Amino acid sequence: MTKEEWDKKIEDALENKTLIRIVAQRVAEFASLKFAPYNVLFEELTFCTLTANTSAELGIRCINFLKGVNFQSIQNIQSRLRECGYRFPNTRARFINQNYERSYLLELVKEMDEPEYRRDFIYDNFIGIGYKEGSHFLRNIGYFEYAILDKHILRFLREYFGMEFSNKSRKKYLEAEGQFIKISLNYGIDPGIMDLIIWYIITGKVLK
Numbered sequence: 001m002t003k004e005e006w007d008k009k010i011e012d013a014l015e016n017k018t019l020i021r022i023v024a025q026r027v028a029e030f031a032s033l034k035f036a037p038y039n040v041l042f043e044e045l046t047f048c049t050l051t052a053n054t055s056a057e058l059g060i061r062c063i064n065f066l067k068g069v070n071f072q073s074i075q076n077i078q079s080r081l082r083e084c085g086y087r088f089p090n091t092r093a094r095f096i097n098q099n100y101e102r103s104y105l106l107e108l109v110k111e112m113d114e115p116e117y118r119r120d121f122i123y124d125n126f127i128g129i130g131y132k133e134g135s136h137f138l139r140n141i142g143y144f145e146y147a148i149l150d151k152h153i154l155r156f157l158r159e160y161f162g163m164e165f166s167n168k169s170r171k172k173y174l175e176a177e178g179q180f181i182k183i184s185l186n187y188g189i190d191p192g193i194m195d196l197i198i199w200y201i202i203t204g205k206v207l208k
Contacts, residue, residue: 001159009201010187022206023196027144030192030208034142035110041141042103046096047208048137049128054087056207062086071100095128102126109138115145131173135192140208144192147180149173152202153195156180 001009013019033040043063051059065084070076074097081089105125112118122134129137135146147153149167157165157176160183165176177191184194200206 003160003162006156006160010197013197013201014187019197019200019206023193023200026196026206026208027193030140030144031142033140036141038103038106041106041109042100044140045099045103045106045122045126045129045137048133048140049095049099050086050092051136052128052130052133058084058086060207066096071097073097092128099126099128109141115143118143119146130167131170132167135177139192139195144190147177147184147191148195149176149180152199153180155202156198 033044046066047059047063050062062081062084065080066077069080074093077093077096078089081093086092102125105121109118109121112121119131119134119138122129122137123131132149136148136150138146139148149165154165154167154176157179161179165179166172167176180194181191184191187194189197196206
């Protein structure tokens with residue numbers, strides 16, 4: 001689509017009362033986790049770890065398979081991930097296990113006022129979490145300042161501006177994110193919420 005076509009799609013979406021009601025419900029769910037205990041935050045971090053190079057649907061499915069698992073056992077995590085048909089059970093089981101050992105650090109996120117520092121803290125302290133996954137996690141626990149530069153949002157930016165964008169380095173991520181934030185603010189919407197609108201336009205779904 002062209003920029004003009006995208007603007008029309010966004011405007012139509014924002015006038016869709018059913019969609020906006022669903023988005024508002026999702027935003028309320030995210031916001032309710034902002035001050036959740038670290039074990040709840042760890043589950044959300046695990047979900048975002050699982051969605052990297054896969055899909056949100058598979059991440060949701062596998063999170064349900066991990067209910068009650070012993071996160072201190074890599075083998076137990078691997079077994080559950082294989083049961084749910086996950087593509088990378090060994091690598092992600094190791095990530096999840098190591099992140100569980102430091103999950104208490106997630107409590108510190110609540111005390112951070114600077115958005116960039118908050119995301120860098122997640123990036124620096126948890127494995128399997130890049131800028132995209134860190135942004136996804138923070139949005140899903142009620143911080144809406146970030147752009148989640150997955151393939152759908154990168155496609156949107158490419159079509160909107162007629163040029164390529166990348167999430168492959170910190171510099172490139174921040175450059176692309178800056179453009180997405182400008183578009184979002186032009187519509188008076190936080191980027192973490194605009195993400196849901198663009199996802200709906202492309203996929204017909206409002207996931208997390």
